Amino acid sequence: MSPPSPDPLRGASSLRDWLEARRPEVEMALDRYLPAAPACPDRLGEAMRYSLLAGGKRLRPVLVLASAEATAIASGADPAAALALAMPAACALELIHTYSLVHDDLPAMDDDTLRRGRPTNHVVFGEGLAILAGDALLTEAFVLMAREPASNGDAALDARKLRAIAVVAGAAGACGMVGGQAIDLEAAGSGAQFDADGLKAMHARKTGELIRASAVAGAIMAGASDAQVAAIQRFASELGLAFQIVDDILDVEGASADLGKTAGKDAAAGKPTYPALYGLDASRRMAHECVTRAVAALDGGGLAGQLPAIAQWVTSRTN
């Protein structure tokens, strides 16, 4: 019998309670917001739901919501109202994250057959439908952010929604996530090795931008001031880097069962990783330093709520 895993949420019971309250709300909202038959063709809807409702940490929605709540608390506004305002954006970020995984797993990209412990989308639905399901998930994210919450002539809400769409689309697009994927693809194709700066820059786009946009979109939807948005930006940029370092560490350590994806794949493929460049101990130290800087950034905006605990959780996670 293997010993029980260390509990990454130990000593953070309020974060656990908070996550246990938020995650079912996110799952229900995702299911409710997804287009359904007959407007959405059956098989396309199945393919979208297969990947979207496959579980996962829901880190991006959690960040959207925690950031909205922290903004409300700091501003003396109603946290519950902020959570409700931010829920559509929270779901939209998960739609975008899921689309990126579906396309990333395609044979022409990472060619992966296992994700979250299940066959990848194209293995189940075929390449053509997997491409379309990704396209649809991405597009529906913007349908959702444009329509919800309903504006009803509230000009301030309209302005927040537009600003959030601009932030999220910008982070997901050619200068953000897709740009990072293109850089990664080019390097893999040419056999070129990243140096430390190149690796950081690639990950800052590929993973970091969407994490940053999640936290920023939550703050915007809750009516954050410019100073608050700036503090959240700094927090989330550090968090995104910490997240990627930990991901690399977990990949090298081959925590395959928990990760539910092909373990050691990046390292085996000769893809650069933080442990390969710096060693495991230094990588762990770097992740912790990121979290320290992330939490310090929040003080500047008088923000907190669950955000510091989420940063700790992200680095101490085992999957």
Place this chain on the structure above:
Amino acid sequence: MSPPSPDPLRGASSLRDWLEARRPEVEMALDRYLPAAPACPDRLGEAMRYSLLAGGKRLRPVLVLASAEATAIASGADPAAALALAMPAACALELIHTYSLVHDDLPAMDDDTLRRGRPTNHVVFGEGLAILAGDALLTEAFVLMAREPASNGDAALDARKLRAIAVVAGAAGACGMVGGQAIDLEAAGSGAQFDADGLKAMHARKTGELIRASAVAGAIMAGASDAQVAAIQRFASELGLAFQIVDDILDVEGASADLGKTAGKDAAAGKPTYPALYGLDASRRMAHECVTRAVAALDGGGLAGQLPAIAQWVTSRTN
């Protein structure tokens, strides 16, 4: 020597002049709005520009602009201002149309190697980058519509932009264009034949929805009333159907050189077409009836401008 082609713009010199004025504006705006290096990685930017700036009729931007101008004229507003307000949406619609072509041409989809007389995107850049270029074109469309025209605190403009984003994203997504592509893909995979209603419903999504959204988005950006939007909706729905019927006729007639794509492909692949279902003469008659109904719909909203001439042009085109 072959006789000169009949000129589809004969007797419509004002439309020709108008198109000659608008198209360079669209080309310049597309080039200006596209993200550039270093924010956008070089090769990704190249792949996006390769397909986006490959020419074409620019039907969707033309419809956005004509619809905005007609709305302004009917409302006694400044047509030039309406054109400027609608230009970002006009470009966004072309970005979305181009992304759909890039993904549609992929080996896992239509597997086409020729488009607008040139090798398709994945032939030049590889499948992985073609997928990413499509993803980026789609995402940048929403970056553009959210950012431009700059709101500067104009609440009425914010409301128009949000409404236009909702219309365009809805038309491009699972219940619109991508849904139509999924239905088409499913039918091709299963060998199932469409009946007349099924064919019309598939095309209404796959081609019609984006044409409809183009015209509607233009009207919205120009501040159209609900009655004007409704009239434009009816106009554009009929126009979309006419466009597809003519596309099928041109495919069957094998006007390959002008179309710049593999001619007779749909018919040869056993895909249902209007001529196959109804014969050529009846198909031509149906297209003309659509145009008649389209133009009649405009009268209800007191709209005109270039829209009736564009409808005539779409059905009399030879490529």
